Amino acid sequence: MGGVIALAFTGGMLVTLSRQLNGRLAMDSSALGSSFWNHLVGLAVLLAVALVAGGLWPQGTGDAPWFAWIGGALGVVFVAGGSWLIPRLGAAMTGGLLVAGQMLSGVVLDLLRDGGRNAALQAAGVALILAGVALSRRRQRKTAA
């Protein structure tokens, strides 16, 4: 169990690492350019893994709904957005605000789809997130360390 916990924690660290690398690349070129390289290099790695794992075109590919194919296009904007934000907000606030946007939209989508579960708990979560976002706009003087 400890190994899996460490692995899940590492999964999160990889997200931050990727965003920092892409942000650095964008500082020398452009946010969209960094997104292009991110996708191209990732594609090369995944192609190699898929070839070793045995199969580039699994069964069921033809049955996937049309919108299953547009995740990559959204990903281009997502990576470019992160690269644009990193030098402006820093890694921690970039990550925090991206998660805030993801959670808020996720809750709205849930409400639209099936009414949502544990509504009170989710509402409290939304209130905390909105408070955090509002707080990030407050004037700040002292550093923590």
Next chain:
Amino acid sequence: MNAAPRPRLTEIAAALATGGLLTFMLLCNSAMAAATTPLFSSLAAHGVGTVVAAAALAAIWLMRGARAARPNGPRRTPLWAYLGGVSGALTVMVTSYTANSALALTGTLALGLAGQVVLALIFDMTGAMGVKRRLPTLTELGALGAILAGTALIILARGGA
């Protein structure tokens, strides 16, 4: 060392909108993963993304003309800066493994969030990879804490769905 400047409204709006996009991206990618495999879903997303980004870059290049195409910075870009995609591809493999372990999706999300924030704070405080070094302010830490607590509640409420 400077404290982080106050984020502009446009930056906050951009971050929230970009994060919101992630919800729809994950919806699309999990539809593909459900029809095929998580590996193929990520492969397809990276393939489509490469084509879309290349087309967008080409369109910008054509509109601006070749002369102004490369806003070359004063420093040379190190090769390691191109490796963000490796880390991104690894993330897919790690999280699709842990989501199917005893941790399930809830544990994967919560621990992943912790890993993200811890490393991000370390990066900010050390100025890792040539991005400007910055100490988080108390206000910033408070904002992060509230966002993370709210996120934890929502992850818990959904039970990973």
